Amino acid sequence: MLALIAGGGGLPQRVAAAQSKPPVICGYEGVAVEGLDVDQSFRLETLGSLIKSLQDLGVTQLCLCGAVPRPAFDPSKLDALTMPLVPTFQKALGAGDDGALRVLIDIFETAGFTVLAAHDLAPDLLAVPGILSGKAPDAQMAQDAARAADVVATLAPMDIGQCCIVGGGQVYGIETIGGTDHLLATLPQRVKTAAAILFKGPKTNQSRLVDMPTIGPATLEAAHKAGLAGVVIAAGNVIILEPERCKTLADDLGLVLWSRATP
Template structure:
């Protein structure tokens, strides 16, 4: 079998956020494919498609000479319209519907399998732009205290437990207490909740302020839906009164590293890529 992982035309399957543009720059001139209903930030789509017409879309990719695909950006769980299915895609419904009713990783694995079954090599964002995944260590001037390190370790345990049941990729811990966990609404909603309630939940107002921790789910398919951190994450973490952000080294995308570090420096937050 021919190895297409490093050759052939690349298509980016794009959703919301900054990642599609970052990968497009790193990849050169990929085919930009947008899921219907999403405006791709900073890019003009070459193709727009709906999941209900997936097979004609895959055929179009073959016609365009595409051999490799990568998924970039956030996409909401789809609401399928039965009236829009073409006959070929309708035959895939028994594979799609059960996955939609499961967790995100199960759904994404099912979608990935459809592309692989169609003959495409699926790449991860880290394959295209490895610089987006920082190595272990502290970024910037601020460093976690011993109390922050304990909170990060506790948060890592919680995120691993959440991920084992395919729920979330993040948690906030302060003074050993879990203030919030990430679920379907996402990281921003979790941090907004902590901003509204976190001060009252901390036993010692003068104690450790808390840590946001992000990591992939145990056994997660890392070619899709790697956790990501960007400048907005830092701003919301600062608004929530946290001491810093930690994440699993090698398992989280840092989107706009210079801007992230500048925001953290201005807010006095530490940034720590933690060894798993």
């Protein structure tokens, strides 16, 4: 039996729809799960109880999918079954995003669950190589995409983020703890005249089980609002939600949408 540890955004719904049998949906308290009924609600301080409940249900496989903000830890809400996990939580909360997620995977695997990636359960989620929009990248945009990919790879050991904004060879922003939405909302005004692109791809050596880079229609709308000329993703390593709608939207907004293969 499969359970989804579901966060926000459209990914959990896509993964659930691809299954022959409905999975158990587990939602983090305070995080809305789109289009799905939550069977089990939990928080960090009750994770031990969630694990016991899923074991009792006969769940053997887990998939962590969707966006969940890094939780704060409230000792007053800790339950007895979660108490033994506190030292592990402390290690996770002091790590970067990827490090914290690796700790969480270890907790689930130690409890006997097999942790699966969203794209293992729904392989069509991964973007195939190619120009997905009617508008193609020019030579400058190709150079900017290569520079942005290099920046993301260089910053990978610091576990900062998965995307970068580059235009005319100039780096205008990198993703940090605020995520892609915050990056796009805080760009300097001059980016609007730079024909800049948003590049998104996985960090080097990033676990592919969780936190795979993801884009969807909202990403394109935010990129357009920020004045960018295109969105470039690492082919085969980024999940694209509603791909057909994204292609149509890119054309409607005059954006380049390019699933770039690694040279």
